[in-house]
Amino acid sequence: QKEVEQDPGPLSVPEGAIVSLNCTYSNSAFQYFMWYRQYSRKGPELLMYTYSSGNKEDGRFTAQVDKSSKYISLFIRDSQPSDSATYLCAMTPNSGGYQKVTFGIGTKLQVIP
Amino acid sequence: DAMVIQNPRYQVTQFGKPVTLSCSQTLNHNVMYWYQQKSSQAPKLLFHYYDKDFNNEADTPDNFQSRRPNTSFCFLDIRSPGLGDAAMYLCATSRDSSAFFGQGTRLTVV
Numbered sequence: 001q002k003e004v005e006q007d008p009g010p011l012s013v014p015e016g017a018i019v020s021l022n023c024t025y026s027n028s029a030f031q032y033f034m035w036y037r038q039y040s041r042k043g044p045e046l047l048m049y050t051y052s053s054g055n056k057e058d059g060r061f062t063a064q065v066d067k068s069s070k071y072i073s074l075f076i077r078d079s080q081p082s083d084s085a086t087y088l089c090a091m092t093p094n095s096g097g098y099q100k101v102t103f104g105i106g107t108k109l110q111v112i113p
Numbered sequence: 114d115a116m117v118i119q120n121p122r123y124q125v126t127q128f129g130k131p132v133t134l135s136c137s138q139t140l141n142h143n144v145m146y147w148y149q150q151k152s153s154q155a156p157k158l159l160f161h162y163y164d165k166d167f168n169n170e171a172d173t174p175d176n177f178q179s180r181r182p183n184t185s186f187c188f189l190d191i192r193s194p195g196l197g198d199a200a201m202y203l204c205a206t207s208r209d210s211s212a213f214f215g216q217g218t219r220l221t222v223v
Contacts, residue, residue: 008153034211043119043203043214044156088155096209098144098163103155 003027006104015113019076023089023104030091033065035074038086079111116140117215119204125221126194134189134218136204145187148203194222
């Protein structure tokens with residue numbers, strides 16, 4: 001079993017839809033959770049950074065962490081064609097200094113105009 | 114403004130010919146990482162520097178080496194690239210929070 005499981009998709013949605021992206025994990029030591037967006041042939045760009053369980057909102061993006069279920073989600077409201085990218089979840093046991101980050105495989109999202 | 118800069122963006126090298134990829138950062142972060150990402154796969158950590166201390170992942174092939182002459186710069190050397198080393202190579206930095214990535218160097222081996 002992989003430490004982080006993420007459906008690779010692809011996921012196709014119409015413009016304006018609410019998108020839900022998810023990851024599950026098995027390592028209970030993970031405390032910090034990130035979502036990265038990666039456009040084709042580019043490096044990952046940090047979208048959201050959360051600590052422990054709870055919700056965090058930033059514009060059209062909401063990150064949720066449920067540590068009891070070992071499940072994290074990223075919601076995108078009013079999705080736009082420019083949101084078309086691969087979304088990688090990532091997590092680490094610690095912050096500061098060296099961070100052993102474990103990534104999901106990424107979910108490819110396509111928002112259709 | 115670019116904070117983690119990788120050069121070149123695209124690199125073509127011959128099978129077995131040594132190649133060097135470079136990374137620079139303006140964030141003054143003390144940790145720098147090199148990741149390898151193959152198509153439709155998660156980034157895989159090769160090694161990292163914590164200040165001047167080099168830390169190799171156990172499964173990183175000996176073919177991959179790294180240098181960090183100062184805080185701002187880090188290099189990835191591939192001594193004898195094979196066809197299986199064709200990938201996107203990502204440099205990242207961190208200090209107190211999450212990692213910031215450069216745009217990557219896409220390496221092609223011919």
